[in-house]
Amino acid sequence: MTISAEVRLQNALALLALLYQTMEDAPIDLTTFDSRDGCFTSIQETSWDELVSEGLLSKRRDSLYFFTAKGWSEAVIRAGDVDSPDFQHRLGQLSKALKDKIKGRQDTAFISLDEVANDSGLPSGWVFNAIDSHLLCRIYGKKDAIWFEGTRGRVIEVPRDFGLVEIDLFADVRSENLRLTETVEQMEELYSDYRCSFCSAPLVGRSPWDHEYGSEEVMEYACGMTVGAPYGDVPCTQSATFPKLEDYVLTTQHDGEKWWCFAHAAQAPSTANSVILFQTWGRTEEEAKEAMRKQYAKRAKPWKG
Numbered sequence: 001m002t003i004s005a006e007v008r009l010q011n012a013l014a015l016l017a018l019l020y021q022t023m024e025d026a027p028i029d030l031t032t033f034d035s036r037d038g039c040f041t042s043i044q045e046t047s048w049d050e051l052v053s054e055g056l057l058s059k060r061r062d063s064l065y066f067f068t069a070k071g072w073s074e075a076v077i078r079a080g081d082v083d084s085p086d087f088q089h090r091l092g093q094l095s096k097a098l099k100d101k102i103k104g105r106q107d108t109a110f111i112s113l114d115e116v117a118n119d120s121g122l123p124s125g126w127v128f129n130a131i132d133s134h135l136l137c138r139i140y141g142k143k144d145a146i147w148f149e150g151t152r153g154r155v156i157e158v159p160r161d162f163g164l165v166e167i168d169l170f171a172d173v174r175s176e177n178l179r180l181t182e183t184v185e186q187m188e189e190l191y192s193d194y195r196c197s198f199c200s201a202p203l204v205g206r207s208p209w210d211h212e213y214g215s216e217e218v219m220e221y222a223c224g225m226t227v228g229a230p231y232g233d234v235p236c237t238q239s240a241t242f243p244k245l246e247d248y249v250l251t252t253q254h255d256g257e258k259w260w261c262f263a264h265a266a267q268a269p270s271t272a273n274s275v276i277l278f279q280t281w282g283r284t285e286e287e288a289k290e291a292m293r294k295q296y297a298k299r300a301k302p303w304k305g
């Protein structure tokens with residue numbers, strides 16, 4: 001029979017509560033649970049796995065498990081202990097013992113676990129679990145004490161600003177990033193309207209014009225493509241309909257010291273009519289024609305972003 005996800009979750013949470021009760025004030029790093037123990041016979045094997053995959057338990061070997069710091073604080077909060085007077089008293093004692101160490105100091109204080117347990121009158125195992133799981137921070141959102149680098153279970157580092165409410169320095173940056181992401185998503189939705197469908201050149205101009213049957217809008221793109229223009233559309237340089245140099249007839253005219261070159265569409269219905277090449281000049285006829293060919297090559301160049 002397959003057990004539903006909801007039932008599996010309930011079973012796993014029931015196991016979490018049972019382990020928490022069983023261990024009392026023992027430190028999590030020295031307390032192992034054997035899933036083969038008689039007291040766990042009613043527990044589904046999958047519940048252990050479930051807690052491991054959630055990062056609440058860690059598997060030592062075979063059937064041995066122990067609490068992770070996250071698992072212990074999760075169990076504390078789920079047990080509803082936090083609001084009980086006894087638990088509140090413990091939190092107050094721990095907080096006071098740590099705060100006393102930085103009183104009047106300008107910098108971080110270092111203190112042994114045993115000293116905190118003595119000063120606060122709290123069970124050492126419980127203090128270990130509270131420091132290990134950042135319990136004060138988790139419950140009050142305040143700056144917490146931590147293990148001094150690599151000394152888990154021995155030396156506690158109490159920061160100068162211990163007990164102050166933690167400020168999320170990056171909250172502003174994150175909300176700004178979120179806003180930008182949303183803008184980019186909206187822009188991407190609009191992207192196709194604002195790009196040439198052949199070469200992706202951006203839209204550079206948009207202007208309405210009226211005619212006797214109504215009005216239209218001219219869309220002009222950076223590659224030269226124009227859609228909806230009164231005298232016909234201009235193709236993108238990457239479109240198959242973009243005119244070739246052979247689609248123009250080049251004529252020349254001599255005028256004093258200059259030669260002029262003109263380009264006209266070779267055939268009447270041709271896109272060469274809409275891709276206009278302006279007259280060019282040179283000192284010789286060939287120079288004037290060469291200048292026209294250069295103008296065409298420049299105009300026919302693909303758009304590059």
Ligand SMILES: [Zn+2]
Nearest residue numbers: 196199223236
């Ligand atoms: Zn284009």
